[in-house]
Amino acid sequence: MSTRDGRLAAHARAPWHGLRLWLMSWPALLLSCALLTAMSLVGIGIGMLLVPPVLLAVRGLLNVYRDLISRWTGTEIERPYLPLPDTGTGLNGHVKRFVALMSDPATWRDWAWLAADPFVALFTASLSFLLVLYGVWGWLLAAFAGELIADAGGNDWYAWINVTRGYGDDTGARVETAALGVVFLAAGIVFGPALLRAYGRWGRLLLGPTEKSRLALRVRHLTETRSDAVDTSAAELRRIERDLHDGAQARLVAMGMSLGAIEHLLDRDPEKARLLLAQTRESSAKALGELRDLVRGIHPPVLADRGIGDAVKALALDHPLQVEVTVDLPGRAEPPVESAAYFAVSEILTNAAKHSGARRVWIDLRYESGMLRISVTDDGRGGARLDAGTGLRGIERRIGTFDGVLALNSPPGGPTLVTLELPCALSSPKTSLS
Known part of the structure; x- marks a missing residue:
């Protein structure tokens, strides 16, 4: 849809959305009456038991309103x-x-919104619908309703026009009424989006957070992400310790014992000593490989040297699925952001290989509006969920440390699209220090 078509559709939908917003305010007003009743019983103690569930119901309803607004x-x-x-x-x-x-300021602001919204919505959100309705009413008056109403002794005025003045041979009043109806209808459609925006500002004024609430929410988010970062770091350290103990360290100990045995066998049994030397050399190569894998798991050298784009391409080359990578990055992000993004992509690719039944994966990395945006799409069976134990929740927590967000779209039957966005600034596009 073109931009012009989108604007026309927004103008056409505005009166209907305005009416729905106004109608929605009345159930909320009834809920505020229930809250007022519960508050009136606080003095005898019962209200302290009734108010919390009613307030939580109000919050749940208003969260729906916030999304719709x-x-x-x-x-x-x-x-x-x-x-x-x-x-x-x-x-x-x-x-x-x-x-x-x-004691939460949002409680009292919610209550004020519940009481005032039906009247504010009437003169903002729903005004466009009323103008359209009044314009259609003008057409009906000009066509036949005006004469019927006048004959029944009702009001025969439309705005400032006497609609029955021209009945008979003179049709001037009918034309004026129909023309004024067009004006009202056009005004409702033309000014509908502006009236909706005015209503949106009203909603944000009372339903949005105060500076105190915003600061408290920010503190909670930082506390949660700091806890997640500490837990992730502790788990990573335990993994490194376990890998060292079970892998390279065990091989190095075995190599030391083998070298001691070789030292005793050099004079008595050179052939057996030569065999042990070959085994020791093989063990040293395996230990070196394990150490390289361990270093790559901590921070891949290609990520440090060439950045997230080439690191993901290298990751794709070693993956069992067919992976296509598209990179459009004018520079490099901060190393911690690159590291978080790299391991998030690595985990997503692992999930795709284990759970999706996919054959191909497409990865797109780009930088838009101050965000490192990464999308990973596979042609698997779909049905992935954040709460299904596939590690996506852990990825969300990992990038949440950097105020990043994860979006998942995985309908049954596929495809699965995972989108990551991490706010960051890009540095020079140089890839190495050499």
Whole structure:
């Protein structure tokens, strides 16, 4: 769809979206009455038990409204709620939960929105629909309804026009009514998106987070990502220690014992000593290979030397599936971001080989709007989920340390598309220090 067609469609949809937003505000108003009833019982203690579940229901409903307002008005509205503490169970836990909810500024802003939104939406979001409806009403009056209403003794005015003035031989009033109806209908369609944007700003004013809430949410996010980073680092250190102990270290110990035996056999049995030397040389080569694999698992040399693009290409060459890589990066990201992106792609490719039943994989790396964007698509059976234990949740936590996001689209039957976005700045496109 072209840009012009998209704008025309937005204008055509605006009155309908405005009506739906206005109609949605009435169930919320009823829910606010239930909240008011629960609050009125706080004095006798029952309200402390009733208010938290009603408030949580309000939050769930308003989160749906936030998503719809964001989608229909183009104004993004974030979740404003402060994290609830672990209050425990029992009466004391109910009281603590009540206090925590009531001390959150978003609770009172939600309540204000519930009470005022039906009236604000009437003069913003739904106004475009009312203008269109009034324009259609003008056409009906000009066609036949005006005469019927006048004959029944009803109001025969449309705005400032007496619609029955021209009945008979004079059709001037009919033409004026129909023309004014066109004006109202056109105004509703033309100004619909602007009215929706005004309503979106109103929604963000009360439904969006305050600076205090935004700061608290940011602190919670940083705390979670720091914890994830610490856990990931600890797991990585345990893996390195295990690999060293079970692999290269065991081989080096065996080589030392073999060299000691060779030392005793040189004079008595040179042939056996020569055989042990050959075995020791083979063990040293295997130990060297294991050390190289271990170093590659910590931070691949090609990633350090040539960047994420060439590192992913090298990863694709060793993969059992047919992998095509497209790279469009004007420079290099910071080493920690490159490392997180590399191991995320490596984990996704491993998942594709183990679980997807795919034969081909396409990887696209590019830099757009301050984001390192990586998409991995396979032609497998699909049906992947973040909560299915395939490691995607771990990837999401890993890139979350850098404020990155992961999006998954995997309908049954495939294909599966995993998209990673990591905010970063790119440096010079040089690939090495030499």
